[in-house]
Amino acid sequence: MFRKVLVANRGEIALRIVRTCAEMDVCTVAIHSTVDADRLSVQYADQALCIGNAPAAESYLNMETVVSAALCTECDAVHPGFGFLSENADFAQMCEDAGLTFIGPSPRAIRMLGDKAAARALVAECGVPVVPGSQGIVCDVDTARRAADQVGYPVLIKASAGGGGRGMRRADDAEGLVAAFDTARSEALACFGDDAVYVEKLIEHPRHVEIQILADSFGHVVHLGERECSIQRNNQKLVEESPSPALDDSMRSAMGAAAVRIAQSAGYTGAGTVEFVVAGSCFYFIEMNARIQVEHPVTEMRCGLDLVREQLCIAAGLPLRFEQDDIALRGHAIECRIIAEDPRNNFRPSPGSVGFLHFPGGNGVRVDSDLYAGSTVSPFYDSMIAKVIVCAPTRLEAVRKMRRALEETVVEGVSTNLDLALLIMFNGDFLKGSYHTGFIGQNLGQLLDFDDVVCRLDSEEAVR
Numbered sequence: 001m002f003r004k005v006l007v008a009n010r011g012e013i014a015l016r017i018v019r020t021c022a023e024m025d026v027c028t029v030a031i032h033s034t035v036d037a038d039r040l041s042v043q044y045a046d047q048a049l050c051i052g053n054a055p056a057a058e059s060y061l062n063m064e065t066v067v068s069a070a071l072c073t074e075c076d077a078v079h080p081g082f083g084f085l086s087e088n089a090d091f092a093q094m095c096e097d098a099g100l101t102f103i104g105p106s107p108r109a110i111r112m113l114g115d116k117a118a119a120r121a122l123v124a125e126c127g128v129p130v131v132p133g134s135q136g137i138v139c140d141v142d143t144a145r146r147a148a149d150q151v152g153y154p155v156l157i158k159a160s161a162g163g164g165g166r167g168m169r170r171a172d173d174a175e176g177l178v179a180a181f182d183t184a185r186s187e188a189l190a191c192f193g194d195d196a197v198y199v200e201k202l203i204e205h206p207r208h209v210e211i212q213i214l215a216d217s218f219g220h221v222v223h224l225g226e227r228e229c230s231i232q233r234n235n236q237k238l239v240e241e242s243p244s245p246a247l248d249d250s251m252r253s254a255m256g257a258a259a260v261r262i263a264q265s266a267g268y269t270g271a272g273t274v275e276f277v278v279a280g281s282c283f284y285f286i287e288m289n290a291r292i293q294v295e296h297p298v299t300e301m302r303c304g305l306d307l308v309r310e311q312l313c314i315a316a317g318l319p320l321r322f323e324q325d326d327i328a329l330r331g332h333a334i335e336c337r338i339i340a341e342d343p344r345n346n347f348r349p350s351p352g353s354v355g356f357l358h359f360p361g362g363n364g365v366r367v368d369s370d371l372y373a374g375s376t377v378s379p380f381y382d383s384m385i386a387k388v389i390v391c392a393p394t395r396l397e398a399v400r401k402m403r404r405a406l407e408e409t410v411v412e413g414v415s416t417n418l419d420l421a422l423l424i425m426f427n428g429d430f431l432k433g434s435y436h437t438g439f440i441g442q443n444l445g446q447l448l449d450f451d452d453v454v455c456r457l458d459s460e461e462a463v464r
């Protein structure tokens with residue numbers, strides 16, 4: 001096992017990694033920007049190093065500085081967390097070249113999966129359905145138009161290097177395609193430094209369902225079931241649950257097997273997620289995320305594994321200690337992302353200083369957060385401040401546990417989406433498990449109307 005790991009991230013995921021390392025008797029080094037010196041991950045790590053100014057480009061994204069921080073503190077491995085450098089193949093390569101183990105897949109696998117157009121081709125070769133679309137990158141608007149004519153409107157123009165819904169534009173007809181093509185390309189260039197785009201059929205009212213996998217360096221791959229992530233705002237996930245109310249057993253095992261096949265043919269190692277859109281009884285691959293994901297605790301609550309521990313073991317060259325049949329998924333888990341933002345003001349981020357703070361506890365409730373009273377929600381970084389995760393024997397019990405947990409949560413000093421999360425837990429369609437990725441867009445006005453809560457008992461009747 002590693003002696004010392006550099007945690008190349010910040011916020012709750014940095015703390016999450018520091019905690020698991022401590023439990024494994026592995027020392028940690030926290031790197032931080034000038035405004036992050038008082039984060040909990042920095043306080044709990046064995047060592048800390050300031051690596052630059054607040055803008056991520058001058059600290060957490062500065063590859064040379066991160067690698068030299070690992071070398072000068074005598075680390076033998078680097079955990080990238082999610083976001084920042086986690087899916088940067090050049091960074092993974094730079095770590096390997098410096099003699100550091102990158103806790104994640106190989107640079108080759110990251111590079112291939114990061115190129116979404118190439119990943120679609122690989123997946124199609126495995127016999128897994130991909131969303132109908134262009135054959136690879138489209139370089140000009142005429143090629144995009146031909147691809148769109150073939151699959152039929154509406155379509156999405158998507159950045160090949162994209163993610164988080166950025167560099168993605170909808171076109172409803174040939175006229176709209178020109179504008180969508182140009183905007184997607186320029187956004188892709190601005191966000192990812194790469195203007196390559198491809199065309200994909202827009203699946204109307206789909207669900208987003210993803211499969212968590214673990215793969216060791218001996219070719220063993222297992223899946224840990226699915227996460228349903230269709231409650232999204234602006235293509236970003238807000239609430240995740242497992243199991244998905246949309247899947248029956250045969251679809252569940254088909255998607256699990258597909259995810260394992262994809263990981264095997266990509267030569268993937270580590271923890272990863274294969275994302276699908278689901279429409280009725282059909283599922284289509286959209287992308288594979290080559291990292292640990294924000295919503296991984298939903299899976300941990302059901303399978304009892306610590307995925308960060310598994311990442312470290314795999315990166316240290318150990319074989320998986322279990323096979324597919326050993327994986328037992330129990331109960332129903334839900335996660336709500338608590339974000340410092342104002343849902344009544346177009347989800348505008350709400351940075352500031354946190355006053356009184358109280359997080360919930362009790363049986364089956366987990367909170368992942370590095371916030372404490374007096375800490376700051378910085379305008380420089382992502383505004384997610386906590387994840388509240390619950391697990392209970394049935395879905396209705398999990399929903400009730402989440403309501404109780406959210407009702408106990410108090411975050412003063414910044415605006416948050418706590419009310420919205422709570423109201424989702426009372427929404428009739430959510431309770432029936434009958435929702436798709438357009439849920440927030442269609443229901444926001446009604447959700448923010450507190451009177452809706454009186455529907456709660458009726459809705460519960462519906463779910464029984």
Ligand code: ADP
Nearest residue numbers: 131163164165200201202203206208235286437
């Ligand atoms: P990520 O945010 O995980 O990097 P994407 O940017 O590819 O993933 O997609 C973000 C969201 O956009 C998905 O969760 C899904 O809701 C939606 N989406 C992506 N592709 C399609 C599609 N072809 N049809 C309908 N919705 C899609």
